[in-house]
Amino acid sequence: MRFSKLFGKTLRQTPSEAEGTSHQLLLRAGMIAQEAAGIYSFLPLGWRVLRKIENIIREEMDRVGGQELSLPVLQPIELWLKSGRYASFGKSLFTLTDRKEHVLALGPTHEEVITELVHKYVQSYRDLPLLLYQIQTKLRDEPRPRGGLLRVREFIMKDLYSFDVDEAGLDESYQKMIQAYKNIYARLELPVMMVEADSGAIGGKESHEFMVITESGEDEIVYCSNCGYAANIEKAQSAKTFVPSRSPEQSEGEALNLEAKDLLPVKEVATPGAQTIEEVANFLGISPCQTLKAIFYSADAEFIFIVIRGDLEVNETKLKNVLKRNELRLASENEVREKGLVAGFASPIGVTLALKIVADNSITIGSNFVAGANKPGYHLKNVNYPRDFQVALLTDIALAKSGDNCPKCTGKLSSTHGIEAGHVFKLGTFLSEKFGAFFLDGNGTPKPIVMGCYGIGLGRLLAAIVEQSHDNKGIIWPLSVAPYQVYLCPLHLDNPEVSSAAEKVYQELQKRGIEVLFDDRNDSPGVKFNDADLLGIPLRLTLSPRTLQSRSMEAKWRTKKEAQLLPLGDATIEISRLLNTLQIKG
Numbered sequence: 001m002r003f004s005k006l007f008g009k010t011l012r013q014t015p016s017e018a019e020g021t022s023h024q025l026l027l028r029a030g031m032i033a034q035e036a037a038g039i040y041s042f043l044p045l046g047w048r049v050l051r052k053i054e055n056i057i058r059e060e061m062d063r064v065g066g067q068e069l070s071l072p073v074l075q076p077i078e079l080w081l082k083s084g085r086y087a088s089f090g091k092s093l094f095t096l097t098d099r100k101e102h103v104l105a106l107g108p109t110h111e112e113v114i115t116e117l118v119h120k121y122v123q124s125y126r127d128l129p130l131l132l133y134q135i136q137t138k139l140r141d142e143p144r145p146r147g148g149l150l151r152v153r154e155f156i157m158k159d160l161y162s163f164d165v166d167e168a169g170l171d172e173s174y175q176k177m178i179q180a181y182k183n184i185y186a187r188l189e190l191p192v193m194m195v196e197a198d199s200g201a202i203g204g205k206e207s208h209e210f211m212v213i214t215e216s217g218e219d220e221i222v223y224c225s226n227c228g229y230a231a232n233i234e235k236a237q238s239a240k241t242f243v244p245s246r247s248p249e250q251s252e253g254e255a256l257n258l259e260a261k262d263l264l265p266v267k268e269v270a271t272p273g274a275q276t277i278e279e280v281a282n283f284l285g286i287s288p289c290q291t292l293k294a295i296f297y298s299a300d301a302e303f304i305f306i307v308i309r310g311d312l313e314v315n316e317t318k319l320k321n322v323l324k325r326n327e328l329r330l331a332s333e334n335e336v337r338e339k340g341l342v343a344g345f346a347s348p349i350g351v352t353l354a355l356k357i358v359a360d361n362s363i364t365i366g367s368n369f370v371a372g373a374n375k376p377g378y379h380l381k382n383v384n385y386p387r388d389f390q391v392a393l394l395t396d397i398a399l400a401k402s403g404d405n406c407p408k409c410t411g412k413l414s415s416t417h418g419i420e421a422g423h424v425f426k427l428g429t430f431l432s433e434k435f436g437a438f439f440l441d442g443n444g445t446p447k448p449i450v451m452g453c454y455g456i457g458l459g460r461l462l463a464a465i466v467e468q469s470h471d472n473k474g475i476i477w478p479l480s481v482a483p484y485q486v487y488l489c490p491l492h493l494d495n496p497e498v499s500s501a502a503e504k505v506y507q508e509l510q511k512r513g514i515e516v517l518f519d520d521r522n523d524s525p526g527v528k529f530n531d532a533d534l535l536g537i538p539l540r541l542t543l544s545p546r547t548l549q550s551r552s553m554e555a556k557w558r559t560k561k562e563a564q565l566l567p568l569g570d571a572t573i574e575i576s577r578l579l580n581t582l583q584i585k586g
């Protein structure tokens with residue numbers, strides 16, 4: 001490809017709308033162009049990268065026995081009503097009405113369509129297992145598109161669906177896919193951390209994400225370097241401990257009792273001016289873990305009373321999951337007052353209204369807590385569950401954080417950030433049951449097909465590579481997905497010796513099947529080198545009057561500082577050899 005003919009322009013300045021490294025570099029390199037919020041065009045250079053990523057994914061899906069097909073973007077809304085996911089996707093689901101007044105969804109994912117399809121074709125256990133996939137456009141009405149290709153409304157995704165006769169079969173498919181994903185990341189030279197994840201709107205019981213670790217990532221990950229436990233913050237657990245500090249007001253005996261877990265009688269104390277957990281704990285000279293905190297939510301319009309230990313925060317994803325609700329928000333001051341509760345001094349004790357109380361299981365770890373007295377300026381000491389109050393639901397709804405104890409070993413948790421670059425789910429049978437996707441087992445008994453689904457967003461992956469692999473000059477593409485393998489960069493093209501040598505090298509490289517971007521522009525060396533670095537093509541070949549004096553050209557890898565001189569005569573053979581060695585290694 002001749003640079004002078006290439007569609008798309010490199011930019012000297014970072015466009016003002018660009019947020020984050022990959023967004024800036026991809027715009028500046030002329031690889032993508034924004035059309036609207038979360039909607040992008042891929043220009044020829046960006047599209048070449050995307051197509052290479054696509055091919056790697058396709059090869060790895062085919063290698064494990066995946067069969068490629070293509071499902072429609074336009075989906076009858078009835079499928080979404082049938083699955084029950086119309087509500088869980090909520091406003092993220094794009095819908096439209098056709099000329100006959102039929103409502104259609106623009107597919108954000110394809111479990112509904114494929115389950116319906118498999119239901120029509122699979123009858124017997126002999127038809128299973130199946131791995132079916134497509135690489136296709138998805139549409140989601142993201143509330144906050146941002147970060148360039150990292151969070152968009154239209155994107156290309158590889159989605160594979162597995163269909164098995166039982167859980168053991170699903171486990172096998174799941175492991176196969178995890179291995180295939182690991183192969184993909186290895187070929188893209190993208191280090192990832194596999195973490196436990198929340199299933200979100202997709203549903204199902206178990207899921208994992210592959211995270212590219214980078215400070216700019218919008219996902220928070222909690223992990224233990226001792227045992228390898230790792231989870232998305234939405235899902236992460238920690239081992240809750242109780243480390244009380246003795247109150248200066250307490251007698252020696254009272255403190256001992258507290259440690260011995262003797263339940264003391266409830267006692268009202270004045271706590272003037274102390275409202276937050278920190279203020280109350282300071283005022284009473286206790287640790288925040290010795291307090292109970294009340295928080296109020298509106299979940300799909302139902303008022304929910306949360307009780308959690310004062311040292312912990314509510315994990316809203318966990319809460320949404322245990323409540324099986326789609327919309328969750330903090331209740332307003334008015335809503336709290338209407339229930340007869342006193343914000344800042346609220347307590348689960350004596351709440352006789354038909355209020356739904358959900359508690360974190362931390363309230364059972366420790367005893368003799370301080371809780372609100374439901375009147376301004378007062379708290380209650382020695383509050384104990386279940387002696388003093390009842391709850392509708394007692395479970396883990398706490399947010400894990402760095403420094404907490406690992407739930408799996410004696411280590412401590414750390415936290416970091418990442419970009420989700422792949423997500424796998426064990427769906428189980430909830431969809432096949434809804435769609436009547438049953439098969440007959442060996443005894444002729446109908447059973448629901450056990451499903452899994454596995455997604456990778458291609459543009460997200462492309463952006464993650466850039467986030468992970470760049471320097472202050474530009475992108476550093478791995479050879480496996482670089483838009484071109486070689487950047488041929490002749491300097492002083494007005495010199496006929498340079499231009500004819502460059503033309504010759506260009507022809508020879510192409511004859512050897514090497515992908516070359518030939519910078520045939522009459523620009524200064526500075527402009528050309530800057531563009532070469534910005535575009536991140538792995539090998540730069542420079543021809544100049546100076547290198548021609550020694551009948552050679554200069555070869556420089558994007559990843560290396562030093563260049564080497566290659567004699568012109570065998571240069572293209574040597575380059576082809578170098579690229580092949582690298583490719584085999586990758």
Ligand SMILES: [Zn+2]
Nearest residue numbers: 224227406409
């Ligand atoms: Zn651990």
